[in-house]
Amino acid sequence: MTEAAQHKRPNYMGIWVGLAALTLVELGVAFLPWSKQVIILLLVGLAVWKALMVALYFMHLRFEGNRMRIFAIAPLPLTVIIVIAVLTEYVW
Amino acid sequence: MATAAVPLDEATHAGSHEISFIRKYIFSTDHKIIGIQFMLMSLIFLLVGGILAAMIRWQLGFPNTSMPGGGILPETMAPGGILLPEFYNSLVTMHGTIMVFFAIMPLLVGVYGNYLIPLKLGAPDMAFPRLNMASFWVAVPAGILMMAGFFVEGGHAAAGWTVYAPLSADPEWTGVSTGQQLWLLSLAVLGLSSILGATNYITTVVNMRAPGMTWFRMPLSIWALFVTSILVLLAIPILSGAAIMLFFDQTIGTHFFDALDGGQPLLWQHLFWYFGHPEVYILILPAMGFVSDIIANASRKPIFGYHSMVYAIIAIGFLGWVVWGHHMFQSGMNPTLGTTFMISTLFIAVPSAIKTFNWMGTMWRGNIRFHVPMLHATAFVAMFVIGGLSGVFMASNTFDIYIHDTYFIVAHIHYVLFGGSLFAIFGAITFWYPKMFGRMMNPFWGKVHFVLTFIFFNLAFFPMHSLGVAGHMRRIYDPTQYEFLQPLQPVNTFISISVFLLVLSQLPFALNFILSWFNGAKAPDNPWDDNGLEWSVPSPPPHGNFKETPTVYRGAYEFSSPLVEEDFLPQNKKLDSDPEPAQAAGH
């Protein structure tokens, strides 16, 4: 119950402002007259950035031990495996 | 022992005070009661699934003749006792569904995950006892929903237990709408129960181990249940998601699996088997764990290659995620994927062989006690090898062209699921029955049950290999309608008679199970001279399990140790040479 208290508390308001600002950037990027591929890459990058901010600071993954981090990211390879494998139905 | 004694937390003591009958036996939060509840529920479903199988075999062995007792079925199922083709499809579907989801899976994970994990780890109960209760009481409505399908208009789901879209997605093809929807809802609900259970098991294994119970002192049954729980946790949600999409396709007109409007029928197969292959290991890993415990106990030797056993369990658990395509070689999926899946599938033979050789190494030159659990465990090893070898055949892309969707597949799945999992379940039930109910099962009738089951199991399922190689399709209603299958009809009849006898052979087991509960000889604390922590407490263990938290000094397989006079050395017995474990205080 005290693990989280041992570290310096992150600047929650700063994270919040950052998330809101990134959302605005996303809204701008989505309507740029660039090629679709570039926009998709940028948008996915921004979304991952936002998701990481939530996971690392709001969910305190940044301050957990390595064991907890492993628990948290363990399912992610499996999500990639299924999507990539089934996508090969279309890409090749 | 005394030095390690620590007071149990309040919750445990509170539980030992008098509680009402309903709180104690119906809505109980005690993991042992919940395990027994799961056991009764899944044994009933095992019986139901067995009856469905017997009906299937009647139609195959004696096509289009009146089934004895079939007269009680309504006109929509079997007019004049002759099974209708539509009803036959439902039977095939529901036999698979009930056996996989409501019999074998709860028997392995629901019963023994609940019963053994806290006892074998030295914990007073699960990490979340109330969640544990919820997990059972969510499974019950799922079972009721599943059975309700038989009574609705249009009959029960009839698209096979794999419910391939588009066959399952539109009532136009199977004539079933409500039954299929109930099927999907039931599995979504059951999925919630499994996820709650798995969350509990994982948390308990990680956080609730007694001092000294390090990762590599855990019994192999717990390792297997732990890896299985991870598979359940991550695989079942895929099925839930897919089932919900299929449910929406049926009810609110979405088009996920409808090729006409942008959907992908093959996506169902990918999602189903992405869940389905880990599910296969959910159904075999715990069985392997129980068998490891029983074989070491009966051979009076330490398990051969404990660490390699653990790594093999982990390897099988991981490989289970990257082989699902071998169920789909003939589905028209990308051929590059097919080769990839063939290679990854062949890899599974490696950890499986490691385990098999380790079991044999354990038995090698052991002073074997052939008690009833051991008989079932040896049968497990033998049957698993047969099922595993046909599995290696089928992993080959090219061979699969020939035998896919034939009785060769049916033979394979029954060799691993019945010959494998169910024999291990019989072994586990007879092994832990004294601990669960405080009574011994009758060993003579246990042996009769084993011998009959073993003989009739092989007589029933081995000939299916040759049927399959001869081209007998699975799931067909009437084999005699094909000229090339007519010469094989005597084999079908032979198999059917063997199956009837196999079902009858379960009678001694059922009677033994029920009668021993009331009349069996009183069980001592440690009837099998085993080392596990569960044998250090009374049979059946009291609420809260341990008077004081045990301290663990060694692994679970120290049999015939030269350090002590008896041929077993319990995990919590302190010898003078044992250092105190570095204990960790909680938080």
Place this chain on the structure above:
Amino acid sequence: MAHAAVMQPPPKREVGADVYNEKLGMWVFLGSEVMFFTALIGSYIILRFGNPDAWTAPGAILNIPITAVNTFLLICSSMTMVKAFAAAQDGDQQRLKLYLVATVLIGATFVGVQAYEYTQLVHHGFVPSGYLVGGELAERAAAGELPASVGIYGSTFYTMTGFHGFHVTMGVLCMIFVTWKAFRGKYTATDHRGVEVIGLYWHFVDLVWIILFTIVYLI
């Protein structure tokens, strides 16, 4: 704190994940949630690759301004949630209650806005099976302004956002329970497990929405 005295001395154990059971359990449960959303979002990605013509340019059918506001609301609720957790750590009961109530209200507003969004979409003729026959969007599709068929677009859109909304609703219900306990003073500076655990769930649901908003509305 009065309640700290009631806490039992925990029994000694092997070192596990080094966090208390409820927190570990929630992370484990979130693992299964990741896989559940993988089934939905992964299917969406696969289906969209297979049939890209069924999707329109961003904003052609879906209402981006209103969902952008909704996204902002959910980010705000995550912020109030984490502030509530910080207040619980400090033992600041007033701010804990304030921020929890704010989180409940913002979360409920999110669900309400989503319900409004759905009714507007259905009103325009966008339903889970695609265009509503005779609806405004069906007419525009007939005129060639929109794809001829958006069946799979509607299917994935409603299923993904609907299940996200369902998760938010569940979160709000649990949050009401936690708030009620907070008002009864159950959370102290030493023991505020409920606040932290519900917070993990809440941030996870927020995280899923961040992904959904990008891939469903903006791409």
